Amino acid sequence: MNAQDLKNSILQLAVQGKLVEQRAEEGTARELLEQIKLEKDQLIKDKKIKKSKPLPEITEDEIPFEIPESWEWVRVGEIGSLTRGSGIKRTEVIEDGYPCIRYGELYTTYRTKFEKTVSFVTKELFDKCHKIHTGDVAMTLTGENKTDIAMAVTYEGKDTIAMGGDMTCWSHHMMNPLYLVYFINSPYAISCKRNLATGDIIIHISNDKLATILMPVPPLEEQHRIVAKIEEILPYIDQYDKAYTKLEAFNKKFPEDMKKSILQMAMQGKLVEQRPEEGTADGLYEQIVAEKAQLIKDGKIKKEKPLPEIAEDEIPFEIPSSWRWVRFSEVMDVRDGTHDSPKYIETGIPLVTSKNISGGGLDFSNVKYISREDADKINERSNVDTGDILFAMIGSIGNPVIVNKDRVFCVKNVALFKNYDKSKMCIEYVYWFLYREQYIMKKVASGGVQSFISLKVFRNYLFPLPPLEEQKRIVAKIEELLPYCDQLIK
Known part of the structure; x- marks a missing residue:
């Protein structure tokens, strides 16, 4: 129950006569209503207010709830003007x-x-x-x-x-004005007002319709006590609201924090146990380096500039002894899409940018199109295949996607991660690493109005490399645990 729901409950109890006790010495609402009628008649006689239209009698089936015996049901228009x-x-x-x-x-x-x-x-x-x-x-x-x-x-x-x-x-009512205000703000009165109003988004209600709403009237002294009790309670509701807001913020943040913690444990080698029979990352690393060298020799990929050695003070956290710290482009082919702005046409080859990457997938609903000739030029350098990972590198950095290619497209200002050898690396493990790192990358991104991560940063980025079979077990454990985080959101 949020603070508004709690306040509504208090106001509803108030107008039902359940917030304070009734006291016989305070008289009855009938006596108060007789005084109000006399005063109203005199005001009409003195021409200080106009005589209102006759209001319909209150029928038994109209009464929405029971009220104390000392109270009375009246129509709003009978009280003042x-x-x-x-x-x-x-x-x-x-x-x-x-x-x-x-x-x-x-x-x-x-x-x-x-x-x-x-x-x-x-x-x-x-x-x-x-x-x-x-x-x-x-x-x-x-x-x-x-x-x-x-x-x-x-x-x-x-x-x-x-x-x-x-x-x-609402004037000349001879009532405690705050009781009237709290009544009008009660769930019952708001419901009445909305039921009588016309319009959908913008609603309107006339004085004539307002006047017909049924109102429970307590004796005047009881009205004062009801108001005093509400005003005694409201500060506590305000305190509750602040606490509830903090709790809601925590509950909203907790599932995402839990997901980050799971991924952090995964990348530190703490989510699953290490098994000697699965070998070491050093052995896997040598296989990948050999495959990369062969691809360079065959002219399928270009030789890169030598990457700097990993310094001790660069290492962000400890990993198991069977793992190895590497730079990303040592084990993954890291590229990006075009930085140019080809001419857009009405129909053609989709050009995917960061705005088309969201929710773990590609959205082609608002994509722009380029010619086949321009697309071929882009894809000579950065052709996207099924099983590759796309990662927004400009603007809304992150949102990694494992591609399941069902059409020809090319990419612009998007990082592209490709396996040198699909049998040597589990692409889902790379995906979850990037999913976790996107939060860090967003904080360290360069740029002013539009932040970005350069291709050089991606290629030099430190990557904790486990043995292949352990990568697969890590992914299986992540996919087992993360649905529980999603359930916490609901």
Whole structure:
């Protein structure tokens, strides 16, 4: 239960008479309603308020829930009067003058002094407008499917504020105004308001419809105690909200942190045991180096510049003795896509960029197209095959993808990782290494507005190399554990 749900529960208990006890010495709501009727009749007689339209009798099947015997059901329009605001145009607002409150300045604050939110109008316009007085309740009539309520208090010692359009003022009610505010904000009243409103995204309700809503009325002294109890509880709800928000943030972050921890253990050789019969990474490394040398000799790949020796202070963490630290391009063919911007055409060969890599796959729905001639030139250098890994190297760095090629395409500003020999390296192990490292790479990426990782960085990147069979067992264990992290999100 979040803080809003808890607050809703408190307000619902309040309007059902379950938040405080009833006291016989405080009289009954019927007595209060008789006083309100007498006062209202006198105000009508004195022409201070207009006589409202007759409201329908309350039938038994309309009553939504039980209330204490000392309470009464009435319609909102029977309590005081509802007066719609006057239209105040934006062009009529001035820098200083007589205070007014416009629709956009009314928020769910329960108590409002309007000291920072009010606008100002001339005295001439102020005199023409309907007013909000201290103790009145102001409500919006139009909004984005929500209820914005506030109780007008004062503005710099003035107890009268002009009221703009699309809101109404509930005045002359002889009730505790905050009880009315809490009632209007209760789940029951909000539901009533929405059921009576017209519109979908932007809803509107009229004063006439507001007036028909059923309201449970307690004796006045009990209203005061209900308000006091709510205001006693609300600070605790605020504290709960802060704690709940922290917990939600933790719960949201925890599955991803758990996934990172699993991958960290995997890359440190702590996720599965080492088995002597599976050999060592040194033996595997020699096989891969020999295969790479043969590919260079056959002219299938180009000879690279010598890579620097791995210094002791470069090594980020310890790995098992049967493993070996290598630089990425020692064991993987590391390339990238074109950096040029070929001419785009309406239909042709898809050109995949970082924006087309997401969620562990390739999205061709918004891809741009280039000619076959341009695509062939790009693919001479960076042809993508099934089983290769793509990794965004500019902008949103990361999002590794193991390619399952079902169409011809080429890549731009994307790192491409290819096996020298598919029988020597488990590409899924490389994928999970890159998946983990993307978080680190994002932090150390170069660039200002648009960050990037250079091809040189990828080729020199340190890579913990286990024996091949252990790579496969690591991948199997990762794929066994990660679904549990996904379940934590749900």
